[in-house]
Amino acid sequence: MGRYLGPQCRLCRAEGAKLYLKGDRCNSDKCPVTKRKGMPGKGPRARLRKKSDYGLQLREKQKVKRIYGMLEKQFKIFFMKAERMRGITGDNLIQLLERRLDNIVYRMHFASSRKEARQLISHGHIMVNGRKVDISSFLVRENDEIEVREKSKKLLFIKESLKEYSRSGVSPWLTVDPDKVWGQVRAIPRRNDVTDIADVNEQLIVELYSK
Secondary structure (H helix, E strand, O other), X not given: OOOOOOOHHHXXXXXXXXXXXXXXXXXXXXXXXHHOOOOOOOOOOOOOXXXXXXXXXXXXXXXXXXXXXXXXXXXXXXXXXXXXXXOOHHHHHHHHHHOEHHHHHHHOOOOOOHHHHHHHHHOOOEEEOOEEOOOOOXXXXXXXXXXXXXXXXXXXXXXXXXHHHHHHOOOOOEEEEOOOOEEEEOOOOOHHHOHHHOOOOHHHXXXXXXO
């Protein structure tokens, strides 16, 4: 199955939560998840079946996949990496997903969404430690420096995205200099550092893949 190209808000409604697929624009009062109750294709009063254990596990996996914008094959590769690491598999999985370059570019407010961050990376606008990297799934390490190429720093949508930095700042494990459009990974994030997906139960994903 190819990448989903339909309405982004439909995916949020399917999960019954804001997945921030459009980044900061999802905070608007016009967000369909806020305005409309229930799953897409069903009325607000439609009766929903009680989900089985498998259904709950599947929905949790779909939610995380959609948050980070990944296909099934790539997501499973990340899960297998997390499984081979020391520690709790669920925590390892979130840590690996947070280390993806497209997520880091989004977290540093160089892009307004992870989808936009992937476009920046694939078009060669992003540098890691002084070298161009055009692979969105590239895993950053502690002390890595991420910067927008000099010729790209004047792009209007990057300047617009950086306005969010002055409003909300960045995660404590990151450092950003908005004037230089430069940032650094101060530390590898722990699970409790990723507060905006606190409602995700990654243990359900571990249970699903362990069957």
